Amino acid sequence: MKAIGYTTAGAAAELNLVKVELPDVGPRDILVEVKGVSVNPVDVKLRGAVQPNGGPRVLGFDAAGVVTQIGDAVAGYKIGDEVFYAGDVTRAGTNAQFHAVDERIVGRKPQSLDFAEAAGLPLTSITAWEMLFDAFRLTEGNGEGQNLLVIGGAGGVGSILIQLAKTLTKLTVTATASRPETQNWVRKMGADHVVDHRGDLVAQIAALGITPTHVASLTATDQHWPAIIEMIAPRGQIALIDDPEVLDIKPAKPKALSIHWEFMFTRSMFGTKDIEVQSDLLNRISAMVDAGTLQSTVTEHAGQISAETLRAAHIRQESGSVIGKQVLEGF
Missing domain, CATH: 3.40.50.720 (NAD(P)-binding Rossmann-like Domain)
Structure with a gap:
């Protein structure tokens, strides 16, 4: 599948289009066709400081998309469901066509938002x-x-x-x-x-x-x-x-x-006993958005994801001048 990754830590220019294997889907995982992502400060920090280990590293945490495959033990989602989530720092990222994620940290996408806009909320x-x-x-x-x-x-x-x-x-x-x-x-x-x-x-x-x-x-x-x-x-x-x-x-x-x-990846990183509370709270956020109680925090739509658009989004993030969130559409 297509993804945007880097092989050497450094500037935003290190981000390039790469081909990687489709992710393995574990028993509690869902495979999501990624239709929207956002860029966060953590993406910039990792890209600048963390060397990949054995191949290109794909970043990206926030995502919204459609479930295309489910693991044997998945209970909360079915193929075709629209979801949004913030991912797991220990796994490959969402700047890709498909992404595998534990269902216990996933919420149902707000129906009132498109995929890119929804991707601005989870993390x-x-x-x-x-x-x-x-x-x-x-x-x-x-x-x-x-x-x-x-x-x-x-x-x-x-x-x-x-x-x-x-x-x-x-x-x-x-x-x-x-x-x-x-x-x-x-x-x-x-x-x-x-x-x-x-x-x-x-x-x-x-x-x-x-x-x-x-x-x-x-x-x-x-x-x-x-x-x-x-x-x-x-x-x-x-x-x-x-x-x-x-x-x-x-x-x-x-x-x-x-x-x-506060480190929102702690629950997924350590597989805490209460990991599923992140799914619960994302579903609360989704319901509040659809009810009009919460408003989107997205201020910048950076276009469809590509090496060029993602590099530009990283540079904007590095400038420290982004208000709210910036998002991109999937491949």
Whole structure:
């Protein structure tokens, strides 16, 4: 089958059209004809740093498509079903004609979205959901009188995190954004307040009269770490998804802060006993989108996938200026 992969880690120019074998389908796997994908920061990080082992590496995690084959033990899907999912970092990626994935991390595609648009949701939705309900240990309908600060609110995760927090909890949400277009975007997503992360965060938050009880640090955590510690309420909750080279957590002790890493691939990587909760939450996301409760976070349709269009999407991702999500149609 056709795929886009790389044989040497490096720049986006390393991405090329390759031919690879159709994936093996395990007992709990479904084989999906990929009709839409998106590009995430993790794609760029892996392409730049991780050398392939024994052949071209195919990246891509988010996907939407149609089930064409099912494993012997598959119970939730049949051939012809339309699905969407965020994949597994330990397996070959979705930048291909066909992709095998464990049914327990797959949801039913929102019927109100086309395949490319649907592919913009899974990875960021799972990440945001797990931040709210696993890391922060919030429960739906609660959060009255509490404040969530989202640092980097206009990105893919921030865009859906704001929506989920406003839809499923009673948190007051403040998002950071530095440009007029990103500030307008996070307001569209539902943020109650907007501050500029290029300015003095501590002063801006103080001016709002807010003390964050929860901080979702989605980018530049090392840069904002002192401000986070200063701003957050005692016994507050911090969750992060980026990769600071060094993070000194000792300053968090006086306030007895809780610090959480969120990594949405953990459940599939380790085959956790509750792996199927990712399927459940994706089905919730799908239903909420179809009900009009959540809106798409896609802002860029980058065309049909090819070496050229995927390279361009990677370069856009590297620029750090993408608002929401960028997606491509399948082969």
